Amino acid sequence: MFDKSRLKKINDFLWEIPKTFRSDMRVPARIYVSEKMLNDALNDRSMEQLVNLATLPGIVNCSLAMPDVHEGYGSPIGGVFATRIPEGVISPGAVGYDENCGVRLLTSPYFFDEIRPRLENLATEIQRNVPSGLGKGHKVKLSSKELDKILEGGARELVHQGYGDQEDIENCEANGRLDWADSSEVSERAKIRGADQVGTLGSGNHFLEIQKIDKIFDPAAAKAFGLFNGQAVIMIHTGSRGLGHQIATDYIKLMLKVMPKYGIVLPDRELACAPFNSPEGQKFFKAMACGANFAWANRQMITYYVREAWQKILGNKDLKMLYDVAHNIAKLEDNLLVHRKGATRAFPPNHPEIPEKYRSVGQPVLIPGSMGTASYVLRGAEEGKESFYSTCHGAGRIMSRHQAVKTLSGEKITEHLEKSGIVVRCYSMRGIAEEAPQAYKNIDDVAEVVHRAGLSKKVARMVPAAVIKGE
């Protein structure tokens, strides 16, 4: 447990570990959290990992943790930092193994009550149409050439092939494609793992939910986003699957090998890195962009399958894309290389990278809750500048998967959810236990902290009606 007395309170929602805490820190470390949530943040190794981020060569201002912070590989999940380019470092471990794990929200024109009679059928059809299991392939197995097109073209490539419409691209972060992606920097192994995984949900905390909007906090922003109280929406949470995992694996190994050449010494080898302008840094940046493009294509293909299921049950494909945003990524923003791992970009109003129709209110920020709990739509705000325009990404674990499986019963949790009127579709009871709401922080508390800290502002809250999970 991290010693609370070593933290300096900046304000009710911001605490600091001063640079003097450890001699190898280059900048202070800061955490956005309320007094109420502070103990959860101090309970695991996440503060030590946040301090480790503060030692990275080229880091500017401070390392940052969001209120949903918890221990991860190298960097805490909920960790954000920026390095000066070109000499600052890029670290695969600080992006995460699931590159561009992210969230997409589809809106329907219906009140939830209108689709309620068909909810069970809809959930069953979506589960049938969207493959979910870890490593389990589906209908599409891409050739090497086809996969390269996805790696360099992202969701945009799939829309060009007919798996979506123009609005899907316009409303996606980076329009669904990072243009510096270079598929020649992605290993054959990664390509083998990705060849049959476009359009697959995956396991762990990935899910699909049919949700109902139960609260509007900001009517003007909700209107701009096309949201209304009682509306049925669909949330998709998944990432780059085995392909992204293999890219991270390959480049962590490469970075470990080359660090001595660049004189980089780290307190934790899991943060293995190289200067951004080095050949290895550039290779990873291009490969990571392929992983990100693959993830956007994955969510696009899933969108296509969900629309097919929707049409089969409800007779139309009226699902519009509100937004799609990455949680695990490194990007050049304002002449800095911003790493976000388990954190969401939240650009303020009038930012040129926001779709024109949202520009006056700010970027949509999509925050999934834990299974059976609420999710949020927020919007970016100017005060977010101090966090490199970043905010939280979810509820954040307080219990390891192992502990959850040991102490919680998937059957009982399913029974409880179904008694609350939530339809559950999951092949594995173990998966249910791992992702039980008890294993996570309270999403309402997390959203409240980022709202009050000004990192992003609450627009709407959704409650789950049907949960479709990977194995």
Place this chain on the structure above:
Amino acid sequence: MRAQGDSLWGLFESAVFGMMEILKPNVSAGAPAVEEIVALEAEDTTALLIDFLNEVLFFAQARKEMYNKNDCF
């Protein structure tokens, strides 16, 4: 996941089976045995374990295979 063994070999074995358990619980026995020789070099045992698990994960995912005590090691 927490893995333990009374030797390096035992630790690696436990870690692989633990990972398999996470990937696909309740794997049924009886599938034909497969054999793969894995040669890895790493600067210490932690790195070697990670590389080894990544290697097994790749085979499991690429070939849609699962490994249990009857057909592994």
